[in-house]
Amino acid sequence: xxxxxxxxxxxxxxxxxxxxxxxxxxxxxxxxxxxxxxxxxxxxxxxxxxxxxxxxxxxxxxxxxxxxxxxxxxxxxxxxxxxxxxxxxxxxxxxxxxxxxxxxxxxxxxxxxxxxxxxxxxxxxxxxxxxxxxxxxxxxxxxxxxxxxxxxxxxxxxxxxxxxxxxxxxxxxxxxxxxxxxxxxxxxxxxxxxxxxxxxxxxxxxxxxxxxxxxxxxxxxxxxxxxxxxxxxxxxxxxxxxxxxxxxxxxxxxxxxxxxxxxxxxxxxxxxxxxxxxxxxxxxxxxxxxxxxxxxxxxxxxxxxxxxxxxxxxxxxxxxxxxxxxxxxxxxxxxxxxxxxxxxxxxxxxxxxxxxxxxxxxxxxxxxxxxxxxxxxxxxxxxxxxxxxxxxxxxxxxxxxxxxxxxxxxxxxxxxxxxxxxxxxxxxxxxxxxxxxxxxxxxxxxxxxxxxxxxxxxxxxxxxxxxxxxxxxxxxxxxxxxxxxxxxxxxxxxxxxxxxxxxxxxxxxxxxxxxxxxxxxxxxxxxxxxxxxxxxxxxxxxxxxxxxxxxxxxxxxxxxxxxxxxxxxxxxxxxxxxxxxxxxxxxxxxxxxxxxxxxxxxxxxxxxxxxxxxxxxxxxxxxxxxxxxxxxxxxxxxxxxxxxxxxxxxxxxxxxxxxxxxxxxxxxxxxxxxxxxxxxxxxxxxxxxxxxxxxxxxxxxxxxxxxxxxxxxxxxxxxxxxx
Amino acid sequence: xxxxxxxxxxxxxxxxxxxxxxxxxxxxxxxxxxxxxxxxxxxxxxxxxxxxxxxxxxxxxxxxxx
Numbered sequence: 043x044x045x046x047x048x049x050x051x052x053x054x055x056x057x058x059x060x061x062x063x064x065x066x067x068x069x070x071x072x073x074x075x076x077x078x079x080x081x082x083x084x085x086x087x088x089x090x091x092x093x094x095x096x097x098x099x100x101x102x103x104x105x106x107x108x109x110x111x112x113x114x115x116x117x118x119x120x121x122x123x124x125x126x127x128x129x130x131x132x133x134x135x136x137x138x139x140x141x142x143x144x145x146x147x148x149x150x151x152x153x154x155x156x157x158x159x160x161x162x163x164x165x166x167x168x169x170x171x172x173x174x175x176x177x178x179x180x181x182x183x184x185x186x187x188x189x190x191x192x193x194x195x196x197x198x199x200x201x202x203x204x205x206x207x208x209x210x211x212x213x214x215x216x217x218x219x220x221x222x223x224x225x226x227x228x229x230x231x232x233x234x235x236x237x238x239x240x241x242x243x244x245x246x247x248x249x250x251x252x253x254x255x256x257x258x259x260x261x262x263x264x265x266x267x268x269x270x271x272x273x274x275x276x277x278x279x280x281x282x283x284x285x286x287x288x289x290x291x292x293x294x295x296x297x298x299x300x301x302x303x304x305x306x307x308x309x310x311x312x313x314x315x316x317x318x319x320x321x322x323x324x325x326x327x328x329x330x331x332x333x334x335x336x337x338x339x340x341x342x343x344x345x346x347x348x349x350x351x352x353x354x355x356x357x358x359x360x361x362x363x364x365x366x367x368x369x370x371x372x373x374x375x376x377x378x379x380x381x382x383x384x385x386x387x388x389x390x391x392x393x394x395x396x397x398x399x400x401x402x403x404x405x406x407x408x409x410x411x412x413x414x415x416x417x418x419x420x421x422x423x424x425x426x427x428x429x430x431x432x433x434x435x436x437x438x439x440x441x442x443x444x445x446x447x448x449x450x451x452x453x454x455x456x457x458x459x460x461x462x463x464x465x466x467x468x469x470x471x472x473x474x475x476x477x478x479x480x481x482x483x484x485x486x487x488x489x490x491x492x493x494x495x496x497x498x499x500x501x502x503x504x505x506x507x508x509x510x511x512x513x514x515x516x517x518x519x520x521x522x523x524x525x526x527x528x529x530x531x532x533x534x535x536x537x538x539x540x541x542x543x544x545x546x547x548x549x550x551x552x553x554x555x556x557x558x559x560x561x562x563x564x565x566x567x568x569x570x571x572x573x574x575x576x577x578x579x580x581x582x583x584x585x586x587x588x589x590x591x592x593x594x595x596x597x598x599x600x601x602x603x604x605x606x607x608x609x610x611x612x613x614x615x616x617x618x619x620x621x622x623x624x625x626x627x628x629x630x631x632x633x634x635x636x637x638x639x640x641x642x643x644x645x646x647x648x649x650x651x652x653x654x655x656x657x658x659x660x661x662x663x664x665x666x667x668x669x670x671x672x673x674x675x676x677x678x679x680x681x682x683x684x685x686x687x688x689x690x691x692x693x694x695x696x697x698x699x700x701x702x703x704x705x706x707x708x709x710x711x712x713x714x715x716x717x718x719x720x721x722x723x724x725x726x727x728x729x730x731x732x733x734x735x736x737x738x739x740x741x742x743x744x745x746x747x748x749x750x751x752x753x754x755x756x757x758x759x760x761x762x763x764x765x
Numbered sequence: 766x767x768x769x770x771x772x773x774x775x776x777x778x779x780x781x782x783x784x785x786x787x788x789x790x791x792x793x794x795x796x797x798x799x800x801x802x803x804x805x806x807x808x809x810x811x812x813x814x815x816x817x818x819x820x821x822x823x824x825x826x827x828x829x830x831x
Contacts, residue, residue: 215768215797218797218801219805221802222796222801222806223805225803226806226807226810226813228809234817242824242827245828245831567830568831571827576826584820587813587816589785590812590813591813594789596779597793600776601768603775604772
């Protein structure tokens with residue numbers, strides 16, 4: 043076993059400078075008020091041994107969520123904890139360090155062994171586990187009595203409680219092994235394999251049924267087509283194939299194909315390929331037949347000539363229409379010359395009228411100037427007398443002016459009217475001229491198309507067409523000739539078509555027989571599938587998997603059995619101590635004694651634990667908080683003894699064990715610890731001065747007391763040591 | 766006596782498949798000591814997966830006959 047001998051703490055939680063604790067007596071007391079560093083001293087030991095495993099939700103301890111390792115008031119440096127043990131071969135030292143500033147920084151672990159060897163990091167972590175055989179959870183339930191961790195046993199879900207008690211009893215390896223086996227999910231895989239095999243069987247049955255129905259329908263159809271059931275054999279199918287091959291060969295010879303290679307199937311399995319071959323060869327021979335080739339050529343020529351004929355007729359009609367339009371227009375509006383002459387005439391008339399308008403305007407201006415002159419040189423006129431005769435003529439000048447203006451205006455208006463009329467006539471004649479040009483162009487275009495078509499006909503007929511020839515007649519004559527030739531060719535190939543048709547009929551018959559026999563063959567394969575080597579191998583694999591799963595189940599139930607037997611042994615060993623400790627500490631008047639039982643959980647096969655009063659009732663509903671604490675302490679103390687040889691640590695750590703205990707309970711607890719101190723070293727942290735006095739007086743083993751007197755940010759806990 | 770020996774004694778007292786179960790238990794123990802409970806789970810899954818893979822190959826071949 044490993045005995046704790048020394049602890050050095052630096053920068054851990056509330057600690058500042060290095061603080062050393064020497065565990066050189068069987069009982070070590072850490073005393074002082076709350077929040078001065080007692081619990082942190084115990085925590086330093088677990089952190090040194092288990093690192094991050096003591097932090098976070100997975101610990102099952104609420105206060106460990108977001109738990110700080112490094113002293114939050116230190117600006118830099120390292121957290122460093124060293125724990126020293128005295129073990130079977132000498133002194134073992136463990137150190138764990140991490141940076142102060144990094145909340146969850148990389149940790150450095152080193153282990154110093156008695157032979158001087160030092161191992162680091164992962165190797166050191168592995169060696170820690172190998173030496174102490176203790177996980178953090180094991181440590182928390184069998185070495186370190188933490189109030190919250192112990193209460194899990196009494197108050198949490200049954201599954202978690204059973205898990206915790208298994209750990210207390212050192213049976214967690216059984217539980218882990220069983221968990222590992224269960225997580226492999228072998229039953230599910232086997233069930234899946236079974237399901238696949240069953241599903242395959244069902245599908246085989248369905249396939250046989252589907253094929254049987256199909257075959258029945260195909261046979262009925264074949265019989266309707268004149269095929270007898272006796273013909274539905276492989277021999278008949280092969281004979282039929284041979285006949286077809288020979289017919290194809292004779293057709294090839296008839297058509298003059300010299301390099302024809304026949305393909306006669308010798309086994310039934312080749313018939314599918316043969317059917318494809320016959321189809322391709324027949325099609326190929328047909329297209330290569332001279333009469334068929336000639337027929338194809340004639341039909342193509344006939345199609346081309348008919349197209350040309352249709353175009354020629356259209357072009358001819360279009361040319362005649364264009365010519366008629368042209369002739370009608372000339373008849374109505376005149377030809378090019380007539381229209382040009384009319385245009386020139388109108389243009390001259392307009393020019394003459396322009397001259398007359400200019401002359402009339404010039405004459406009017408002259409008269410206006412003369413009147414003005416008269417007004418200037420002959421004032422008598424203004425006075426109303428005639429300048430010639432001197433007789434009175436009132437308004438003579440004004441009268442002359444008005445008369446001239448009226449006459450000139452009328453004359454100019456008449457000339458403008460005549461000019462507009464001529465201009466309009468000119469525009470109309472020019473429009474006719476434009477229309478005539480369009481008609482001339484249309485006629486030219488129609489003639490050009492017709493001529494092109496005639497050229498194409500000449501090329502198709504392979505002869506020259508003179509102006510005196512009628513292309514339509516030439517075409518019709520040629521088409522009649524083609525029609526005659528086509529009739530002759532049709533007659534020639536009718537016989538060959540009958541041969542081809544005969545081949546296709548035989549091929550259809552072969553296909554029907556082939557499909558029926560293929561489906562029967564496939565049904566036969568499926569009917570025999572369960573006797574094939576493959577299926578027998580499948581069954582063997584399934585049996586092998588079943589045996590494997592059965593073996594794993596047997597081992598699982600053996601593990602369960604061994605685990606329960608060991609639990610019973612330990613409970614029997616601890617039972618008396620548990621009962622004794624509880625009765626001594628709690629002194630509950632209604633509970634004469636306490637019994638712990640283990641049974642098998644019917645669902646999981648794991649151990650299931652229960653507490654009972656000696657009268658068979660469940661005691662927990664009538665227990666006070668102090669009683670529950672007594673029960674937790676009794677369970678921890680009783681079972682920590684029951685762990686026996688599996689426990690590697692020779693000490694117990696109790697953190698504030700007297701919570702909710704009355705004075706009498708505290709006295710009894712001190713006396714119980716006196717008994718335990720005979721077998722295990724004790725490290726007890728308590729703020730309870732009454733309990734400290736009780737320990738001092740009741741426990742007869744050597745003691746050392748570390749008193750935590752104060753704590754400051756700058757210096758951490760102030761600790762004094764007294765023996 | 767550790768759990769290994771206790772389980773072995775029980776296996777030895779069985780009437781059937783003692784050798785196979787002893788080998789299997791040894792495999793479980795080896796995996797557990799190397800990689801813990803997850804190692805056991807993975808090793809058993811792997812062994813079953815080997816058979817399952819061969820089974821799937823065989824059934825795929827049979828499916829093609831349908």
